[in-house]
Amino acid sequence: MSPAAEERHETRDTDLGGEELRARLSKTWGTGRGLIGALSTVDHKIIGIRYAMTAFAFLLAGGIMAIIMRLQLARPDSHLVDAELYNQLFTMHGTTMMFLFGVPVGEAFAVYLVPLMVGTRNIAFPRLNAFSYYVYLFGGLMLWGGFALSIRPDVGWFSYVPLASLDFTPGKGPDYWAQMITFTEVAALAVSVEIVVTVLKQRAPGMTLDRIPLFVWTMLVHSFIIIFAMPAVMLASSMLIMDRLVGTQFFNADAGGDLLLWQHLFWFFGHPEVYIIFLPGTAFVSAIVATFSRRPIFGYLPMVLSLIAIGFLSFGLWVHHMFVTGLPEVGAAFFTASSMAIAIPNGVQIFCWIATLWDGKPVLKTPLIFVLGFFFIFVAGGLSGVMLASVPIDTQVHDTYFVVAHFHYVLIGGTLFPLVAAVYYWFPKVTGRLMDERVGKWQFALAFIGFNTAFFPMHLLGLHGMPRRVYTYPAEMGWGGLNLLASAGALLFFASFLLMLWNMVVSARSGAFAGDNPWDAETLEWAASSPPQPQNFDRIPYITSRSPLWDQGDDKAVVGGLKVDERELVVTSITEARPDIREESPAPSIWPFLAAFATAVAFIGSIYTPWAITWGSPVVAIVLVAWFWPKTIEENV
Amino acid sequence: MQNFGAGGHPRHPLTLWRIDAAKQKNATDQAEGEECRKVKSGLTENPHIASETHGSVSSASDQPNNTERNWRVPNAVFARFLKVFERGAAALPGLLGAHSCMLVSGCTGTQSVLDPHGRQADALAVLFWTFASVLGFIWLVTMAGLLLALVHRRGSPGEPAETRPAVRPPMQIAFAAMLASSAIILSGLTVLSFGGQKAVFRSGAGAALTISVIGHQWWWQVRYEGDNGFETANEIRIPVGSPVDIKLATADVIHSFWIPSLAGKLDLIPGKSNELRVEADKPGTYRGQCAEFCGLQHAHMAIFVVAMEPDEFERWRANQAAPARPMAHLARQSVASAGPPPSAAPSESSQ
Amino acid sequence: MVRSVIDVSGLPTYAFGSRVTPWWGTLSFCLLEGTGFALGIAGYLYLAVTNTHWTKDAVHLNLVWSALFTIVLVVSALPNFLIRRAAMRESLRSVRVLLLVMSAVGLVLVGLRVMEFSALPVRWSDNAYGSFVWLLLGLHGVHVLTDVADTLVLTVLMFTRHGTGKRFSDAEDNAFYWYFVVLSWLPLYAVLYWLPRL
Numbered sequence A: 001m002s003p004a005a006e007e008r009h010e011t012r013d014t015d016l017g018g019e020e021l022r023a024r025l026s027k028t029w030g031t032g033r034g035l036i037g038a039l040s041t042v043d044h045k046i047i048g049i050r051y052a053m054t055a056f057a058f059l060l061a062g063g064i065m066a067i068i069m070r071l072q073l074a075r076p077d078s079h080l081v082d083a084e085l086y087n088q089l090f091t092m093h094g095t096t097m098m099f100l101f102g103v104p105v106g107e108a109f110a111v112y113l114v115p116l117m118v119g120t121r122n123i124a125f126p127r128l129n130a131f132s133y134y135v136y137l138f139g140g141l142m143l144w145g146g147f148a149l150s151i152r153p154d155v156g157w158f159s160y161v162p163l164a165s166l167d168f169t170p171g172k173g174p175d176y177w178a179q180m181i182t183f184t185e186v187a188a189l190a191v192s193v194e195i196v197v198t199v200l201k202q203r204a205p206g207m208t209l210d211r212i213p214l215f216v217w218t219m220l221v222h223s224f225i226i227i228f229a230m231p232a233v234m235l236a237s238s239m240l241i242m243d244r245l246v247g248t249q250f251f252n253a254d255a256g257g258d259l260l261l262w263q264h265l266f267w268f269f270g271h272p273e274v275y276i277i278f279l280p281g282t283a284f285v286s287a288i289v290a291t292f293s294r295r296p297i298f299g300y301l302p303m304v305l306s307l308i309a310i311g312f313l314s315f316g317l318w319v320h321h322m323f324v325t326g327l328p329e330v331g332a333a334f335f336t337a338s339s340m341a342i343a344i345p346n347g348v349q350i351f352c353w354i355a356t357l358w359d360g361k362p363v364l365k366t367p368l369i370f371v372l373g374f375f376f377i378f379v380a381g382g383l384s385g386v387m388l389a390s391v392p393i394d395t396q397v398h399d400t401y402f403v404v405a406h407f408h409y410v411l412i413g414g415t416l417f418p419l420v421a422a423v424y425y426w427f428p429k430v431t432g433r434l435m436d437e438r439v440g441k442w443q444f445a446l447a448f449i450g451f452n453t454a455f456f457p458m459h460l461l462g463l464h465g466m467p468r469r470v471y472t473y474p475a476e477m478g479w480g481g482l483n484l485l486a487s488a489g490a491l492l493f494f495a496s497f498l499l500m501l502w503n504m505v506v507s508a509r510s511g512a513f514a515g516d517n518p519w520d521a522e523t524l525e526w527a528a529s530s531p532p533q534p535q536n537f538d539r540i541p542y543i544t545s546r547s548p549l550w551d552q553g554d555d556k557a558v559v560g561g562l563k564v565d566e567r568e569l570v571v572t573s574i575t576e577a578r579p580d581i582r583e584e585s586p587a588p589s590i591w592p593f594l595a596a597f598a599t600a601v602a603f604i605g606s607i608y609t610p611w612a613i614t615w616g617s618p619v620v621a622i623v624l625v626a627w628f629w630p631k632t633i634e635e636n637v
Numbered sequence B: 001m002q003n004f005g006a007g008g009h010p011r012h013p014l015t016l017w018r019i020d021a022a023k024q025k026n027a028t029d030q031a032e033g034e035e036c037r038k039v040k041s042g043l044t045e046n047p048h049i050a051s052e053t054h055g056s057v058s059s060a061s062d063q064p065n066n067t068e069r070n071w072r073v074p075n076a077v078f079a080r081f082l083k084v085f086e087r088g089a090a091a092l093p094g095l096l097g098a099h100s101c102m103l104v105s106g107c108t109g110t111q112s113v114l115d116p117h118g119r120q121a122d123a124l125a126v127l128f129w130t131f132a133s134v135l136g137f138i139w140l141v142t143m144a145g146l147l148l149a150l151v152h153r154r155g156s157p158g159e160p161a162e163t164r165p166a167v168r169p170p171m172q173i174a175f176a177a178m179l180a181s182s183a184i185i186l187s188g189l190t191v192l193s194f195g196g197q198k199a200v201f202r203s204g205a206g207a208a209l210t211i212s213v214i215g216h217q218w219w220w221q222v223r224y225e226g227d228n229g230f231e232t233a234n235e236i237r238i239p240v241g242s243p244v245d246i247k248l249a250t251a252d253v254i255h256s257f258w259i260p261s262l263a264g265k266l267d268l269i270p271g272k273s274n275e276l277r278v279e280a281d282k283p284g285t286y287r288g289q290c291a292e293f294c295g296l297q298h299a300h301m302a303i304f305v306v307a308m309e310p311d312e313f314e315r316w317r318a319n320q321a322a323p324a325r326p327m328a329h330l331a332r333q334s335v336a337s338a339g340p341p342p343s344a345a346p347s348e349s350s351q
Numbered sequence C: 001m002v003r004s005v006i007d008v009s010g011l012p013t014y015a016f017g018s019r020v021t022p023w024w025g026t027l028s029f030c031l032l033e034g035t036g037f038a039l040g041i042a043g044y045l046y047l048a049v050t051n052t053h054w055t056k057d058a059v060h061l062n063l064v065w066s067a068l069f070t071i072v073l074v075v076s077a078l079p080n081f082l083i084r085r086a087a088m089r090e091s092l093r094s095v096r097v098l099l100l101v102m103s104a105v106g107l108v109l110v111g112l113r114v115m116e117f118s119a120l121p122v123r124w125s126d127n128a129y130g131s132f133v134w135l136l137l138g139l140h141g142v143h144v145l146t147d148v149a150d151t152l153v154l155t156v157l158m159f160t161r162h163g164t165g166k167r168f169s170d171a172e173d174n175a176f177y178w179y180f181v182v183l184s185w186l187p188l189y190a191v192l193y194w195l196p197r198l
């Protein structure tokens, strides 16, 4: 190595300052130009944005499916769509919302925000992060590409056997569905591992366990839930696809298999899934309530403990989806009790948020207004959930529109309203510009009225005996009026999203400049510039408080001594966050993209011949070796 | 690779007629006017059924005779609670304008959780309204708290407030109170739920009658067991006032048997046998519908339960069992929208 | 006012064990794969308990190859332990030798697993029992295969100019994962080969 290079590599951030430091660091951490550069990026912010935009695209697609369904159901005996298409629509809607929107959108925000909030320069395992995004993208494209080619799953988002078995659904639809699950779960698991390691090992020095922002705690618990829940559905969907493709007998009752095994495995994942989708919503709420009340969240410790309690309890509830399968009475009763119990940590959270609002003097900006909508809707959905937890009541409302109403109250109230709030809240960080407040308030009015008009009547419909997943109903049932109302509300609700998209597009180009910290918030992402530099922070902050931006004032204590021309970040100890290692963070690479592509080809091929796995594996292996093969020797200097 | 790129599913030849059957049935439903008249004329032969289906509107609110029912609930608390609750709750469904079915003719039969006509459904409705009131109250309290939190400081100066850490004893007391009260309320609801579960699922004394129901894509085969066994389709007749056990099995995929006005639902699962008890307390026609998605025509998988006075039921049953054609024909006609076409499943097979 | 309170320039660029991020990554993957194994076993037991066919279907599996596999696997924990130690001492020569040993052991194990499969008295398509046997054996086989492949690549790496510094940490990480492969096999072995004989 030449002496010049030697010297260059030894430049530390303590040697430089101001603009020069910023420029040198952003060159080191930057993303290459052109298509190859774009596909090679490992910047968590770029990948986070891609994740979010893809998830929003799927939200839109799933929303359009929902609107078609609502148009069909608006009138009795309607013939807008036939039974076959309707069944495909609700299957695609549910599947898209749960797997291609709900889970990934939470990850998108985690990938973007967690490294910023813990004060590090990139997520742990950034190439795995890039890989996970492409795998998710390919999985979603496969499902929707299949839909365009008329390969359409039509057995619902939980694909109960034996209906989903080859005997009753011979097409390729369920196979595409099952492979899509594998894709998205691989992606979700990878992101969870990254988040766990980022939070545990890459926190800025001084950020002890009790100084971790609640947002980050929530995402940590969220990731652990994914790690323990997703293997169940991957196992189940693999078993299903093997039953369909290579003749295994897992779910064939005639050959010693068991149909309820599918339900157990699916719901062992499926109930935690609800919390996987919901917890990011609570993370947004925690951040937004604190900022707009100008108070740290009341009861940090109870909040963290209830998060952990929710994490554990969410694995003890799955049987409440199976109350009408005729389970032994005592077993069912146990799950009633556990389902009731999880209401307590949820109640604690609600209380702490309201207490925070109470103590402060809330500033009613759009993000907070949407959070208020969240309280209104989510609490109602949570309470109707308490009804479903009761075995006897569930025997009446299970699989009816009451349940459809309930889970939309929880999913939309618990996730979508906080999500819109989060978009308004972090948009200035991501783009440097604020979104329009007036449009935001109109959007809220539309969304709030539209949502309740659409979904409240569904409670009544369910009680009046309308089962879910019916493509039409006879006029004599008298369900027409409420259904018409629901459909009108759905249109309003959908329109509110178009308004948001419009607001985003316009504001991104001509919104007011935001500055680094437009809301005067407490957490570290607001210390970075808007939008953040590739390196996030020119100097790694040193943390002495739970609300660093409020408490540490102008005294910017920082960590010095990282190399400027290499991707170095500080690895700290788990509890005390004492700096321990200067670890090299991987550079951009095209291999994750290629690996995802090879994996996708192998998986999709396997739907048509099992040999695709046999031939695909070596290819994937070769690509992986290329991915991990060290490119330089200097890294060890 | 079957079916690549093709919209339609290749179907079993066997399933084709079922689709036809369902379509036909759909058409039947639509031709309601004519059909209704037929049904009514069929029903008027049985005054009890006729008056009930038309009178179901008011039955919930203006019949104080509920008290004469004998609950025999093991859980004493639950039993007493039911009685107290019953009067108040009985009026509620009517208040909500909830009775969709009654706005129209009795053509379809009653199908509503809020319009119970059987022992099980009664208990479930009471339980439902209890939960709904308690939880609705909690929701109101929470919203009131939220509203107060937003407004109680509006008047004070300083906008926005200075940031400061939040530690205040009164709030901690409120927190403890919230935790305690929610634990108590949830435990109470859990106990009620257990009580209700016992009351509804307790089999108790042997049933007077056992009927097998076998789910098919997309119709219901009903088999009256015994020496003089016979079968019907999409129609079950039961005597009023005595418990009936319904054995649930399926010939293909999972279905779910649900007659909201009589009892909660229970799944029909391949390789598993389930049993549901119902007990109608008034004569009438109660509609139900498959509640587990079971494929293409899941929406059209309806079933009717006709509850009759015991003596009438016995007569009907004897007629069904005997190879007497004319009466059996009449019986079939008296049910709104019979199921599959005659070729599909025998509505009355005497042998 | 920017004020540098800690200087990290003296810190190492790599370390071993739970101090580095890959160790935590590996641990997370062990957790999620372990959950997969646990659920697979739970499914197997669920059928064993609830299904009436099971006693008839659950034929005893051949004990010879599986016993060999188990013995070699358990014994491999010893060189694996030595690798970790040598890696942490950064002794290139011992790491090279031990990696060669582990590669050979790994290949033997793959061969034994193939024999195990060929000796199975039941096919995956015969009944649900057969499906589960193949699934669980296959799932574990995939883990063996990936770690053996990883070991082979690492062995090659260690014989090139890359065999320095952070690579020792990688070798240690690889050895850590092998423990998981060994440990996860033991319950599987008990359930698959011995439980039906009880």
Ligand code: HEM
Pocket (backbone or CB within 6 Å): A063, A066, A067, A069, A070, A090, A091, A093, A094, A095, A097, A098, A101, A102, A155, A156, A157, A158, A404, A408, A411, A412, A415, A416, A454, A467, A468, A469, A470, A490, A493, A494
């Ligand atoms: C524009 C807003 C939305 C409307 C109008 C809407 C409407 C509907 C309708 C009509 C159904 C089918 C009911 C049936 O036939 O059984 C449905 C099912 C469902 N929805 Fe939505 N929905 C919306 C948004 C969402 C969101 C945001 C999520 C999740 C995050 C979601 C998750 C689901 C799920 C999981 C199902 C069940 C699908 C199944 O039965 O397999 N929906 N929705």
Ligand SMILES: [Cu+2]
Pocket (backbone or CB within 6 Å): B215, B216, B218, B254, B255, B256, B290, B291, B292, B293, B294, B298, B301
């Ligand atoms: Cu059905």
Ligand SMILES: [Cu+2]
Pocket (backbone or CB within 6 Å): B255, B256, B290, B291, B292, B293, B294, B295, B298, B299, B301
């Ligand atoms: Cu059905």
